[in-house]
Amino acid sequence: MKQPLIEIKNLSAGINGKQILKGINLTVRPGEVHAIMGPNGSGKSTLGYVLAGRKGYDVTGGSVTYDGKDLIELAPEDRAREGLFLAFQYPVEIPGVNNTYFLRAAYNEQRKHRKQEEVDAVDFLAIVKEKMKLLDLPDSMMKRAVNEGFSGGEKKRNEIFQMAVLDPKLAILDETDSGLDIDALRIVAEGVNKLKRPDNAAIVITHYQRLLNYIVPDFVHVLFDGRLIKSGGKELALELEEKGYDWLIGKNGK
Amino acid sequence: MSESLNAIEQFVASDYKYGFITNIESDTVPPGLSENTIRFISAKKHEPAWLTEWRLKAFRHWLTLAEPKWPNVTYTQPDYQAISYYSAPKQKKTLNSLDEVDPELRKTFDKLGISLNEQKRLSGVAVDAVVDSVSVATTFKGELAKQGIIFSSFSEAVHTHPELVQKYLGSVVPHTDNFYAALNSAVFTDGSFCYIPKGVRCPMELSTYFRIEAANTGQFERTLIVADEGAYVSYLEGCTAPMRDENQLHAAVVELVAMESAQIKYSTVQNWYPGDKEGKGGIFNFVTKRGLCKGANSKISWTQVETGSAITWKYPSCILQGDNSQGEFYSVALTNNCQQADTGTKMIHIGKNTRSTIVSKGISAGRGQNSYRGQVKIMKGATNARNFSQCDSLLLGDKCGAHTFPYIDVQNPTAQVEHEASTSKIGEDQIFYLNQRGLETQDAVNMIVNGFCKEVFRELPMEFAVEAQKLLGVSLDGSVG
Numbered sequence: 001m002k003q004p005l006i007e008i009k010n011l012s013a014g015i016n017g018k019q020i021l022k023g024i025n026l027t028v029r030p031g032e033v034h035a036i037m038g039p040n041g042s043g044k045s046t047l048g049y050v051l052a053g054r055k056g057y058d059v060t061g062g063s064v065t066y067d068g069k070d071l072i073e074l075a076p077e078d079r080a081r082e083g084l085f086l087a088f089q090y091p092v093e094i095p096g097v098n099n100t101y102f103l104r105a106a107y108n109e110q111r112k113h114r115k116q117e118e119v120d121a122v123d124f125l126a127i128v129k130e131k132m133k134l135l136d137l138p139d140s141m142m143k144r145a146v147n148e149g150f151s152g153g154e155k156k157r158n159e160i161f162q163m164a165v166l167d168p169k170l171a172i173l174d175e176t177d178s179g180l181d182i183d184a185l186r187i188v189a190e191g192v193n194k195l196k197r198p199d200n201a202a203i204v205i206t207h208y209q210r211l212l213n214y215i216v217p218d219f220v221h222v223l224f225d226g227r228l229i230k231s232g233g234k235e236l237a238l239e240l241e242e243k244g245y246d247w248l249i250g251k252n253g254k
Numbered sequence: 255m256s257e258s259l260n261a262i263e264q265f266v267a268s269d270y271k272y273g274f275i276t277n278i279e280s281d282t283v284p285p286g287l288s289e290n291t292i293r294f295i296s297a298k299k300h301e302p303a304w305l306t307e308w309r310l311k312a313f314r315h316w317l318t319l320a321e322p323k324w325p326n327v328t329y330t331q332p333d334y335q336a337i338s339y340y341s342a343p344k345q346k347k348t349l350n351s352l353d354e355v356d357p358e359l360r361k362t363f364d365k366l367g368i369s370l371n372e373q374k375r376l377s378g379v380a381v382d383a384v385v386d387s388v389s390v391a392t393t394f395k396g397e398l399a400k401q402g403i404i405f406s407s408f409s410e411a412v413h414t415h416p417e418l419v420q421k422y423l424g425s426v427v428p429h430t431d432n433f434y435a436a437l438n439s440a441v442f443t444d445g446s447f448c449y450i451p452k453g454v455r456c457p458m459e460l461s462t463y464f465r466i467e468a469a470n471t472g473q474f475e476r477t478l479i480v481a482d483e484g485a486y487v488s489y490l491e492g493c494t495a496p497m498r499d500e501n502q503l504h505a506a507v508v509e510l511v512a513m514e515s516a517q518i519k520y521s522t523v524q525n526w527y528p529g530d531k532e533g534k535g536g537i538f539n540f541v542t543k544r545g546l547c548k549g550a551n552s553k554i555s556w557t558q559v560e561t562g563s564a565i566t567w568k569y570p571s572c573i574l575q576g577d578n579s580q581g582e583f584y585s586v587a588l589t590n591n592c593q594q595a596d597t598g599t600k601m602i603h604i605g606k607n608t609r610s611t612i613v614s615k616g617i618s619a620g621r622g623q624n625s626y627r628g629q630v631k632i633m634k635g636a637t638n639a640r641n642f643s644q645c646d647s648l649l650l651g652d653k654c655g656a657h658t659f660p661y662i663d664v665q666n667p668t669a670q671v672e673h674e675a676s677t678s679k680i681g682e683d684q685i686f687y688l689n690q691r692g693l694e695t696q697d698a699v700n701m702i703v704n705g706f707c708k709e710v711f712r713e714l715p716m717e718f719a720v721e722a723q724k725l726l727g728v729s730l731d732g733s734v735g
């Protein structure tokens with residue numbers, strides 16, 4: 001078996017003194033896709049933020065080993081440079097900052113971190129063009145400011161586009177499917193599949209089993225009240241779609 | 255949320271990178287201001303009698319005035335008798351080439367990254383360097399002269415083109431205009447003069463770098479730019495000053511005159527010493543800048559990036575006298591630590607179909623206080639005048655402030671005046687978003703701030719825009735976790 005890419009052990013975390021994650025255990029190995037499902041407010045986005053190192057989210061117990069390193073010790077930008085990518089549930093707008101300019105800055109931060117030479121605007125444009133084709137994105141999007149005035153679906157596509165360019169080892173997609181129309185959903189999912197390799201992995205947070213028809217997960221986990229209360233294969237998603245969460249919650253009741 | 259605020263506050267701490275002092279021997283008068291001081295300055299500069307009289311008239315008027323109290327700033331009033339009103343770098347002879355410039359001065363320019371050599375070779379910019387109020391090097395004059403363009407120090411122009419100077423001096427900013435303009439008119443030592451003849455498009459950006467040197471020396475520049483019918487000129491003004499403990503007063507006057515179909519673009523990057531984190535030291539920048547769109551179809555644009563000075567009091571304005579004339583004001587003003595800025599513009603519409611655009615971006619960090627003060631005045635005869643104003647404020651942290659004081663006075667019913675204003679904070683979510691893509695917080699903040707200022711930066715000439723972006727970075731440089 002491959003070495004884990006990320007190993008989360010008994011992770012507890014909270015915000016403003018409020019405990020939200022209450023002992024998460026999850027191991028993701030290269031080449032795997034894990035889906036996390038669960039009712040609203042169960043802590044799915046919180047898990048993403050904690051892994052990405054958002055300020056204000058305090059780890060109160062447990063450990064996270066990422067690519068052999070203590071993840072919690074790393075600054076958020078270093079986690080990103082080490083190949084951890086979070087596609088946001090609600091991507092923010094950065095008015096006036098050109099999308100291509102921003103993405104090149106991000107790309108070059110990663111390269112500097114790896115002691116590689118920075119890429120100039122011309123070479124970067126070639127990389128961008130290739131990835132745009134992969135995701136069937138319009139040129140105009142790259143000329144606009146980061147997410148400024150983007151529709152909900154455009155923002156989500158921009159997240160996946162950034163992911164395609166930054167080529168992370170571990171991608172966490174937080175409800176990237178919500179807000180996408182049916183065609184966009186297919187395009188985005190196909191894009192994610194094309195980027196899949198034996199040496200990278202993804203954690204896909206979603207409410208809909210529909211997405212998992214396209215991005216087929218190796219494992220499905222149910223997060224409820226800060227704990228992973230059930231894990232299974234892709235068929236678990238179908239079962240959840242059919243029965244909802246009550247039968248699980250009842251068993252694990254609060 | 256409290257932690258993210260903390261990060262922003264920490265980040266706001268910064269050090270002034272241009273704080274160094276050059277040793278150039280000065281020829282300084284003892285502190286104090288009287289008719290004798292003015293006669294001394296005038297004599298020192300071998301000025302004609304009319305100019306001496308003009309200065310004295312301004313001085314006598316100044317004595318009757320009090321410092322304005324309406325700007326939204328607080329400071330200890332300078333002691334005008336403790337200021338030395340004249341100091342010139344010692345110069346043995348008129349310089350023919352850059353090699354003859356005082357090596358100490360050259361070093362200063364090098365530290366600022368604006369060596370004249372570089373300027374000359376790379377950017378084709380003619381540089382009229384003003385150090386301690388007197389020009390020491392003027393380049394590219396020959397090339398400009400071929401087209402009939404006059405670009406020289408003010409004191410030189412007084413001798414070479416007295417008729418032009420006498421005709422336009424005080425024609426846009428009269429000595430009676432305000433306290434600081436009166437003071438400047440009485441004691442100004444030097445500055446730049448520029449005349450673009452009919453139909454000539456100035457082939458290069460004209461640029462002046464200002465430095466304030468000898469301690470306790472007030473700096474009073476006078477700049478006059480005249481664009482004759484159909485002429486075009488783009489003028490750049492950039493400034494830095496060495497670190498000082500005492501407050502230094504700066505009260506410049508800039509006058510622009512655009513004749514029929516002429517166009518003047520005036521760009522400023524100002525990064526004088528803002529004082530330390532506790533508000534000690536720093537420059538008092540009390541400037542009067544005004545442009546007159548005298549002829550029909552003329553246009554004047556002010557673009558400013560103000561990041562320095564302890565106190566800024568500055569309203570580059572346009573008098574739109576000619577029919578169809580246009581005035582523009584694009585401004586970025588940044589206040590950090592204890593800096594205070596009260597800045598904005600006045601657009602006075604007199605002619606028919608006159609148009610004005612105001613875009614003001616205020617950035618407040620630390621305990622900085624930033625006020626936009628703008629007046630749009632549509633006179634009775636200004637049929638179909640139009641104005642659009644947009645004032646945006648960006649706050650970094652919660653100890654700083656942004657204030658907007660728009661004054662609108664419409665006397666013609668056909669006028670259209672639009673005013674938009676917004677205030678926002680740099681969000682912790684924006685910083686985290688950029689962190690998550692690999693940018694550290696300092697770079698993230700710089701990127702967000704630069705994005706906020708984009709509409710103004712794109713009005714600046716290319717090299718200047720790059721410099722302005724760097725400058726915002728320097729001004730906001732700090733320690734962020």
Ligand SMILES: Nc1ncnc2c1ncn2[C@@H]1O[C@H](COP(=O)(O)OP(=O)(O)OP(=O)(O)O)[C@@H](O)[C@H]1O
Nearest residue numbers: 015016018020038039040041042043044045046047
């Ligand atoms: N800043 C905060 N202060 C207090 N509670 C918070 C804060 N942020 C999140 N929470 C709470 O933490 C819990 C988990 O939120 P989270 O966003 O992780 O849920 P989620 O599983 O992603 O839900 P959804 O499916 O709606 O996206 C919720 O009860 C939420 O209200």
Ligand SMILES: [Mg+2]
Nearest residue numbers: 044045046089
């Ligand atoms: Mg969520």
